[in-house]
Amino acid sequence: ANGAAVCFDTDTLRLAAAWTDGWLDVSKTHLDSYKGSHPALVQGAIQFDTKMGPGWAKGDDFNDPRALRNGPLPKNWAKYKGLYRHGDQVGLAYTVGGDEVLESPGYEKERGLFTRTFHIENFSSPKTLLVCEVEGATPKNSPDDKIVFLEQADSSTAVGLVGAPAEAKLAATSSGRIHLDVPALKQPATFKLALWKHQTRDAEKFTAVLNNSSPITNPKDLIKGGPALWPETLTTRGRLGIGTTAYVVDTLTVPETNPWRSWMRFAAHDFFSDGRAAVSTWNGDVWIVSGIDEKLERLTWKRFAAGLYEGLGLKIVDDKIYVLGRDQITRLHDLNHDGEADFYENFNNDASVAPSYHGFAMELWTDRAGNFYYTRCGQRADPDLPFAGALLRVSRDGSMLEKYAFGLRAANGLSVGPNDQITFADNQGNWVPSSRLDLAKQGRFYGWVPHSGRPEPPTDYEKPICWIPMTMDNSSGGQAWVTSDKWGPFKGHLLHTSYGKATLFHVLMEQVDGQAQGGVWQFPLKFDSGIMRARFHPRDGQLYVSGLKGWQTAGARDAALQRVRYTGKPVNAPLELHAKKNGLQITFTEPLDKAPAIDDQNYAIEQWNYRWTDPAQVGHDPVAVKSITLSADAKTVFLEIPDLKPVMQMKIKFSIQAADGSPIKQEIYNTINRLPAAGDRR
Numbered sequence: 001a002n003g004a005a006v007c008f009d010t011d012t013l014r015l016a017a018a019w020t021d022g023w024l025d026v027s028k029t030h031l032d033s034y035k036g037s038h039p040a041l042v043q044g045a046i047q048f049d050t051k052m053g054p055g056w057a058k059g060d061d062f063n064d065p066r067a068l069r070n071g072p073l074p075k076n077w078a079k080y081k082g083l084y085r086h087g088d089q090v091g092l093a094y095t096v097g098g099d100e101v102l103e104s105p106g107y108e109k110e111r112g113l114f115t116r117t118f119h120i121e122n123f124s125s126p127k128t129l130l131v132c133e134v135e136g137a138t139p140k141n142s143p144d145d146k147i148v149f150l151e152q153a154d155s156s157t158a159v160g161l162v163g164a165p166a167e168a169k170l171a172a173t174s175s176g177r178i179h180l181d182v183p184a185l186k187q188p189a190t191f192k193l194a195l196w197k198h199q200t201r202d203a204e205k206f207t208a209v210l211n212n213s214s215p216i217t218n219p220k221d222l223i224k225g226g227p228a229l230w231p232e233t234l235t236t237r238g239r240l241g242i243g244t245t246a247y248v249v250d251t252l253t254v255p256e257t258n259p260w261r262s263w264m265r266f267a268a269h270d271f272f273s274d275g276r277a278a279v280s281t282w283n284g285d286v287w288i289v290s291g292i293d294e295k296l297e298r299l300t301w302k303r304f305a306a307g308l309y310e311g312l313g314l315k316i317v318d319d320k321i322y323v324l325g326r327d328q329i330t331r332l333h334d335l336n337h338d339g340e341a342d343f344y345e346n347f348n349n350d351a352s353v354a355p356s357y358h359g360f361a362m363e364l365w366t367d368r369a370g371n372f373y374y375t376r377c378g379q380r381a382d383p384d385l386p387f388a389g390a391l392l393r394v395s396r397d398g399s400m401l402e403k404y405a406f407g408l409r410a411a412n413g414l415s416v417g418p419n420d421q422i423t424f425a426d427n428q429g430n431w432v433p434s435s436r437l438d439l440a441k442q443g444r445f446y447g448w449v450p451h452s453g454r455p456e457p458p459t460d461y462e463k464p465i466c467w468i469p470m471t472m473d474n475s476s477g478g479q480a481w482v483t484s485d486k487w488g489p490f491k492g493h494l495l496h497t498s499y500g501k502a503t504l505f506h507v508l509m510e511q512v513d514g515q516a517q518g519g520v521w522q523f524p525l526k527f528d529s530g531i532m533r534a535r536f537h538p539r540d541g542q543l544y545v546s547g548l549k550g551w552q553t554a555g556a557r558d559a560a561l562q563r564v565r566y567t568g569k570p571v572n573a574p575l576e577l578h579a580k581k582n583g584l585q586i587t588f589t590e591p592l593d594k595a596p597a598i599d600d601q602n603y604a605i606e607q608w609n610y611r612w613t614d615p616a617q618v619g620h621d622p623v624a625v626k627s628i629t630l631s632a633d634a635k636t637v638f639l640e641i642p643d644l645k646p647v648m649q650m651k652i653k654f655s656i657q658a659a660d661g662s663p664i665k666q667e668i669y670n671t672i673n674r675l676p677a678a679g680d681r682r
Contacts, residue, residue: 004107010080011072013094014055014130018114019044031283034550047197048132056096057128068384071352082345086226091219099123102219111209117192119219123185131159131178131193139172148172149203156200160210164191190218225336230303234258238296246571249525250563255301264559265548268314268533275539278321280311282548305332305341313364313374324364324374327353348394350401351387356380363478365416370396375411375424378451389451391424391440406453407445412499413478425476433610435473436464437496439516465509465516466671467649475500480534486541488566489589496520497531502555508577512674519577519670527562529555572658579672583640591634591659598628607650634659646672
């Protein structure tokens, strides 16, 4: 509103830049186009800035200790705690050397002053702040050390100190920097810095400008919650799916038109204990959805938070919302209970932010101990970045981040099962010849060589549960475990989603001598957008999926929040797949009609392998079935294949029918990593 903006670097706690006459050029970002290609750029005239490096010294040392000048400073040096929002004001909370600081940036338009207002309860030792710098400028200090200048040609940068303790001093240095020295403090102090850029001939006016500046407002006034920015709630009516099948898709209608022109592209969702949902958008919003019941007749949408950096993961723990952004995991607090987040707490920001467009942080789940898991893309990210291209684990209190698994290219989705089974799915590309679904093992390497975490290039990788061909899943989404009987016969089974194809799969998984393997088949369902995330509702037990259109996807709409509802009708689908020494055993959910079930003309099997570095399929070979038998309960068929061998990709196509005459036409895409011992035959 005042035509001015600042950029605060939460990694280094420096005021990176301040400018007037505009905000940001977002025309080449995902904020203004479906995919985006470049970061936002300053749109306006920069008045002050600082170079990359610490905003506060450690002792008197401003040298950057970070190996790649990327990621947060060491915690004993400085630590960003979060952002308080109070109407159109913000308060920045952080620590310096363990001592807490509250800072509020501002701009006094009528005087052209940028301000930084501080509240410090106590400083255990003296500390030095970098205020601004002008390369090649001549310093000019005042006798009382409360006003200083950096002069360059006909331009002058002035900084003044208002209301500070007597021992606090400003200093303009010969290196073109302005520092603020703050003494050790035993009593609370509230003061402000005022920054003014002007022509050198007007330097004498600065004292008058400073004396007439606005009264100091204590940043502590911003930490109790402020007025709501988005008081309106929006109402939509959902649509129930129709059909005679076991599963139908209900739609929670999205308020695509809203007063704030918020672009609704859903990246993640989860549920509160009372059944409400929280949904995050790629553009950085969080919305609360109420009224999720059987009929979906009155859905209420409330904007809860905004301004997050690509909220591609969301988890609710003890009814608190945690959002994964590219920069950090943010825990959101509604301090005054007005339905909007007032404190955006930095729960963990230990990972470096990759400047590459592809350096996304994806998904967010927790295990039974409360630890958080998410992935960071390795595609086009610097291999020296310590946490790129990996599955990461954050301790339940947010204090520690560690690599759990290595070598991930662009794993959009993951899940944590009821027994802490961790799965993830990586997307096809270089070093990942086709989409792959994995059961994670700690410390293992999963194929993306640039981020192998090994001193020497690996010659092999952990085998996936299954490979999925591009024709079925060209860009994987997340997974979810079925945890109740309310969703049909699949309790204890894993589901997988495809963002690229906007589809849902059932995963047929087995363990052979400790090696996971299996396959997937696709539910005959259609979704409005590319599916990013899947979660089961804590009350109705049904599956809810959310997604967006941004990257390449078959989904048609910008956003989708939909329910896959079990109708109670027979499912008539594969339930289990097991590789035996001499064939394949497929168990179905319902009894089969024997005659078509044992007719080998109703089956077609082919197999092929992939090159590790090349996504091209190699050598599609037909697989001969010697005989077919049906179990006594008519639910399991055994396809005898005498020369069965491990293979990366197999396609099992069949057209049979259930005992009640219902057709079963399906394709299973599976992987055989290991065959059981010779005695395990049919």
